[in-house]
Amino acid sequence: MTEAHPPIRNRSDDYRWEGVEVHPYKETGTHFKSITRQTLFAGSDELPVEFRYFEVSPDGHSTLERHEHAHLVMVIRGSGQVLVGDHVSPIGLHDLVHIPPMTWHQFRATSGEELGFLCVVSTERDRPQRPGEDDLAALRQDQAVGQFIRV
Ligand code: MN
Numbered sequence: 001m002t003e004a005h006p007p008i009r010n011r012s013d014d015y016r017w018e019g020v021e022v023h024p025y026k027e028t029g030t031h032f033k034s035i036t037r038q039t040l041f042a043g044s045d046e047l048p049v050e051f052r053y054f055e056v057s058p059d060g061h062s063t064l065e066r067h068e069h070a071h072l073v074m075v076i077r078g079s080g081q082v083l084v085g086d087h088v089s090p091i092g093l094h095d096l097v098h099i100p101p102m103t104w105h106q107f108r109a110t111s112g113e114e115l116g117f118l119c120v121v122s123t124e125r126d127r128p129q130r131p132g133e134d135d136l137a138a139l140r141q142d143q144a145v146g147q148f149i150r151v
Contacts, residue, residue: 065104
């Protein structure tokens with residue numbers, strides 16, 4: 001039987017959890033801006049998912065990417081916009097976003113406030129792909145998408 005753990009306490013009002021480090025989303029690159037990641041649960045044999053909290057600062061964004069694995073997201077702080085496939089949508093508190101496999105996606109904090117969201121992902125997953133020139137040309141066929149994306 002797996003060892004039981006006590007609850008991990010939220011640390012007051014700052015979207016931090018006891019014993020959980022705050023990391024830049026990715027260590028290198030310029031294709032993202034002002035985003036941090038906290039891994040709240042790293043997965044286990046019985047539950048092979050990671051449960052993460054991402055926070056995008058005002059005017060920041062996540063990487064524009066796609067991959068075979070899916071995401072399930074819930075906004076728990078602030079608001080912003082998200083690209084899923086060929087749609088840009090406003091998102092706010094407690095909205096749910098499902099990112100299907102091989103679907104372009106990008107989160108942006110466009111409302112002058114933080115955009116914080118929980119994200120569930122499989123522990124076993126493929127490496128994200130970034131768009132090539134052909135992909136970008138296809139995405140830019142839609143004017144709203146073209147104006148939204150940051151690469
Ligand atoms: Mn992704």
